[in-house]
Amino acid sequence: MSTIASADAGIAKVTAGQPSGRPDPTPRFRLSVNLKQSGIYIAFGLIILLFAVLTDGALLQPQNISNIIVQNSYILILAIGMILIIIAGHIDLSVGSVVAVTGAISAVLMVNLDLPWPLALVITLVAGGLIGAWQGFWVAYFGIPAFIVTLAGMLLFRALTMTVLGNQGIGPFPDPIRTLSNGFTSGYLGNVGLGPLGGADLFSLLVGAVAVAGLVMAQWRTRLARLGYQQNVDPFPIFLAKILAAGVIIMAVVVQLARFKNLPWVLVLLAGLVLGYSLLTNRVVFGRQIYAIGGNLQAAVLSGVKVKQVLFWIFVNMGVLAALAGVIFAGRLNQAGPTAGNSFELDAIAAAFIGGAAVQGGVGKVVGAITGGLIMGVINNGMSLIGAPSERTMLVKGIVLLAAVAFDIWTKRRAGR
Amino acid sequence: MTDDILRMRGITKTFPGVKALQDVNLSVRRGEIHAICGENGAGKSTLMKVLSGVYPHGSYEGEITFDGRPCAFSNIRQSEHRGIVIIHQELMLCQQLSIAENIYLGNEQASRWLIDWNRTNHAAAGLMERVGLRENPVIPVGDLGVGKQQLVEIAKALSKQVKLLILDEPTAALNDEDSAHLLDLVRGLREDGITSVIISHKLNEVAAIADSISILRDGRMIETLDMATDQVTEDRIIAGMVGRDLEHRFPPHESTIGEEVFRVEDWTVHSPTQLDRVVVSGVNLRLRRGEIVGLAGLMGAGRTELAMSLFGRTYGANISGRVYVNGRQVQIKTVRDAIDHGIAYATEDRKRYGLNLIEDIKRNVSAANLSKLARRGWVNDHEEFRVADSFRGSMNIKAPSVLSPTGKLSGGNQQKVVLSKWIFTNPDVLILDEPTRGIDIGAKFEIYTIINRLADEGKAVLVISSELPELLGLCDRIYALSEGRITGEVPREDATQERLMQYMMKGQDELR
Structure with a gap:
């Protein structure tokens, strides 16, 4: 605006004594932001490399990659719900117990009552939502800290599980549920030879190729749109290198999976959830309001964000996702047990924080939480492959969690100067 | 020569970009009630914070002499040790602790390592009687009204052997009865030889109780009036507080007023x-x-x-x-x-209530009207960027890009982001x-x-x-x-x- 510009010039002599010539903070800051944002992925890469070397490559064998995904799927699903709650500045300690109780509910419906599995699944997810609504009510509308509400929930829903199940498990689950948790896409299109790598499932490879193509398309369109709005974008070679790297990694994982038993169904489910929730947090008004609440609650209230509603619904969402994880976990073990989901909440919370969420809220990404969960999964898996006792695995995970949060606070302190 | 308990000479205190106090001199006579008047932001509270060591020695220029000896306080404890106690406008009491615990907080009555509760409560009762607070010393402070809490603060000051009591807006939150009681109490302390400095906006109270009045304006000491010798009226005080130095600090403007x-x-x-x-x-x-x-x-x-x-x-x-x-x-x-x-409302405290400091300019600008940028719930983040960038231009927000976090901006630029946010709601x-x-x-x-x-x-x-x-x-x-x-x-x-x-x-x- 020219009026302001001239006004600015008119008072230049007044402000001459002020520190107007302060150094531009941009370059250093941009570097630390990049370090902060990509640090987690670099760490993930290094951890994979470390264990690949320590296990003589066993970590990256087709079956092992498949195992890591299937064994951690329920934690990753929980981590998606948890990251939303942590971004809003809250916590949910009850998810392990909710996994147990929803697993038990699904077992009663599918095994004892013999309901058709799709109906039983829907009822279980609704039950999870109601559990979330119960907790969301106390947190959002009654104002009890989520720590307390969900600590109570942890006890309540564990007690409920034990009441439903008595002291024994219920099983076995119907085949479709077991396939969802444990099974793989079947070779609809047969195998193709990959030279020295042997045969691989063509369908899986095609899905991988479509995923990569979709990624390239999406990135390219974003780039064009940004250019159209005259925003800064990466130089083309760097853009190309990033896309290429992402594509190669995705295809490498898919090829290994295709060489084993095709794509795990939970991977397909997870991919859908990650995509959906990433869009939710980045592009949907509701998702963006979660960040506003966690970043500055008062400012969000005074900007017209309906804070109570948003909080309520992210707890409902957590309940539904915990129910999904509950069904998958029970299906994987082929029975719902009274101790199912013990300490899952800690793994999900750790995944979120390792993945770059801030303790004060307002910061975090779905992809970060997934990466955090996978870091823990790779550590678990790698440590067991090299025959380390479980106490040592726990020790390493504890140190990684502490280091990740220390790094987060350190970068923030540097940026805050 | 008058007997001054306190002399502050040439006090200058600078905050980044602002001179809060400039070459301020203040003398307070022993045993008087000295009022300090001035508009909001004139520097009254800053001066008292310099005196009580909230701003440590070295963070300001000038000299302070108290009770004949120079002062170089680096924290409140040291000033309290010399007998200077400040009672802030927002009372600093722990609502859940008892009256006696609050009075002796940080000064616990202990024999060896264990607190002697009998001694604590007994001594507290004595101090409470002195300030005219008739309550049981073991009840929580939160159960008292604001007026009585103020008395607890004064009792706490007395427990520290106070020589100079500073009261910052002591009656702002009190009703008439409590105010009158408080002012009587301050007069009573004067009889006991305790000097008081009162910061107050209520000029009728000041005129009734003070022995001298010092007037601050824009960080400068304008004058000190002696109630006994000068002809002091409220209008006289106001004239001193307001001054007459309106400069051309405002852009010329003619409003076209409609319906x-x-x-x-x-x-x-x-x-x-x-x-x-x-x-x-x-x-x-x-x-x-x-x-x-x-x-x-x-x-x-x-x-x-x-x-x-x-x-x-x-x-x-x-x-x-x-x-x-x-x-x-x-x-x-x-x-x-x-x-x-x-209707739009830009808050008084932009950091606490106005901005999400960890987010960038773009997301702060859109925060109050995100749905305008969204179609069926989907936010068009390119359009969001464009909107924010156009505000960056039209409001002259000095930042490298709208992706800069608002926490890194100067106060003026933060305020422009807040205004952009509200202007965007049209x-x-x-x-x-x-x-x-x-x-x-x-x-x-x-x-x-x-x-x-x-x-x-x-x-x-x-x-x-x-x-x-x-x-x-x-x-x-x-x-x-x-x-x-x-x-x-x-x-x-x-x-x-x-x-x-x-x-x-x-x-x-x-x-x-």
């Missing part, structure tokens, strides 16, 4: 914590298109409370009254309602609470220019400010608020600082 757009009738608000306390009482306001209207009032007059209660009832309880937007009566129950009816009425607080002169000029531009676009702007020159330089019409009531309405032509100050202060007596 009425916002009207408030008989607006009454009670305190949410003390339901029987009326914070805003029977306020009537009207704003017209293209008009810049000021709201003047001292701290605690209810300015922010009025604004926030109007803005979606974000403050207050038992709110009554009527609001009309464009001639139609509207019910505004939530912030969303307020925004939807074209309001008819903007309520700006202390829009230039804590920002430098250059940025102030830019904010004034933006406010003028908003008025030219046909919006009604209500500016709340503690700085009277700002209201006089900016506004077409100014309301004065005192103790929750509108005590005056002055058009630009007739407005002077003296006149406004009289409305802002004298209204208090006339209302009773």
Whole structure:
């Protein structure tokens, strides 16, 4: 605006004594932001490399990659719900117990009552939502800290599980549920030879190729749109290198999976959830309001964000996702047990924080939480492959969690100067 | 030669970009009650913080001599050790602890390592009797009213062998009866040889109790009046506080005033914590298109409370009254309602209530009107970028890009982000609470220019400010608020600082 510009010039002599010539903070800051944002992925890469070397490559064998995904799927699903709650500045300690109780509910419906599995699944997810609504009510509308509400929930829903199940498990689950948790896409299109790598499932490879193509398309369109709005974008070679790297990694994982038993169904489910929730947090008004609440609650209230509603619904969402994880976990073990989901909440919370969420809220990404969960999964898996006792695995995970949060606070302190 | 208990010489205290105190001298005679007067932001509290060591020695220039010896306090403990105790406007008591525990907090009555509760409670009872507080020393402080809590603070000061008692706005939150009791108590302490310094806006109280009055304005000591020898009237004090140095700090502006757009009738608000306390009482306001209207009032007059209660009832309880937007009566129950009816409110404390400091400029600008950028729930983040970037240009926000976090910006640029956020909601009425607080002169000029531009676009702007020159330089019409009531309405032509100050202060007596 020219009026302001001239006004600015008119008072230049007044402000001459002020520190107007302060150094531009941009370059250093941009570097630390990049370090902060990509640090987690670099760490993930290094951890994979470390264990690949320590296990003589066993970590990256087709079956092992498949195992890591299937064994951690329920934690990753929980981590998606948890990251939303942590971004809003809250916590949910009850998810392990909710996994147990929803697993038990699904077992009663599918095994004892013999309901058709799709109906039983829907009822279980609704039950999870109601559990979330119960907790969301106390947190959002009654104002009890989520720590307390969900600590109570942890006890309540564990007690409920034990009441439903008595002291024994219920099983076995119907085949479709077991396939969802444990099974793989079947070779609809047969195998193709990959030279020295042997045969691989063509369908899986095609899905991988479509995923990569979709990624390239999406990135390219974003780039064009940004250019159209005259925003800064990466130089083309760097853009190309990033896309290429992402594509190669995705295809490498898919090829290994295709060489084993095709794509795990939970991977397909997870991919859908990650995509959906990433869009939710980045592009949907509701998702963006979660960040506003966690970043500055008062400012969000005074900007017209309906804070109570948003909080309520992210707890409902957590309940539904915990129910999904509950069904998958029970299906994987082929029975719902009274101790199912013990300490899952800690793994999900750790995944979120390792993945770059801030303790004060307002910061975090779905992809970060997934990466955090996978870091823990790779550590678990790698440590067991090299025959380390479980106490040592726990020790390493504890140190990684502490280091990740220390790094987060350190970068923030540097940026805050 | 008079016997001065305290001498402060050449005190200069600088904050980044602001000289809060400039070469201030203050002498306080032993055993007197010395009042310090000045407008909000004149530097009264800063001076007392320098004296009590809140700002450590070395962070200011100048010399302090207390009780004949020089002072170089690096924290409050050291000043308290010498007998200087400050009682802040916001009481520093632990609500859940007992009266006795609060009195001896940090000074526990212990034999070896164990607290001697009998001794603590007994000694506390003695101090409480001295200040006229008849309560059981073991009940929690939170059960007492504000007036009695004030007495606990004084008892606490007495327990530290106080020689110089500093009271910052001691009666601001008290009713008449409690105020009178407190002032009697301060007189009683004078008989015991305790010197008091009182910071107060209530000039009638000052005139009644003080032996001397020092007046600060814009960080400078203007004068010290001796009540015994000088002819001191309230008008005389006001003249000193206001001064007459209006410079050309405001962009020239002629308002084109249109039809009425916002009207408030008989607006009454009670305190949410003390339901029987009326914070805003029977306020009537009207704003017209293209008009810049000021709201003047001292701290605690209810300015922010009025604004926030109007803005979606974000403050207050038992709110009554009527609001009309464009001639139609509207019910505004939530912030969303307020925004939807074209009302915007930029808060007084932008860091705490206005901005998400960890997010970038772009997301702060869009925060109050995200749905405008969204189609069926999907935010168009490219459009968001474009909108934010255009505000960066039009508001002259000095940042490398709209992706810079707002926490890294200067106060003036942060304020421009807040204004952008509200302008993006396309309001008819903007309520700006202390829009230039804590920002430098250059940025102030830019904010004034933006406010003028908003008025030219046909919006009604209500500016709340503690700085009277700002209201006089900016506004077409100014309301004065005192103790929750509108005590005056002055058009630009007739407005002077003296006149406004009289409305802002004298209204208090006339209302009773």
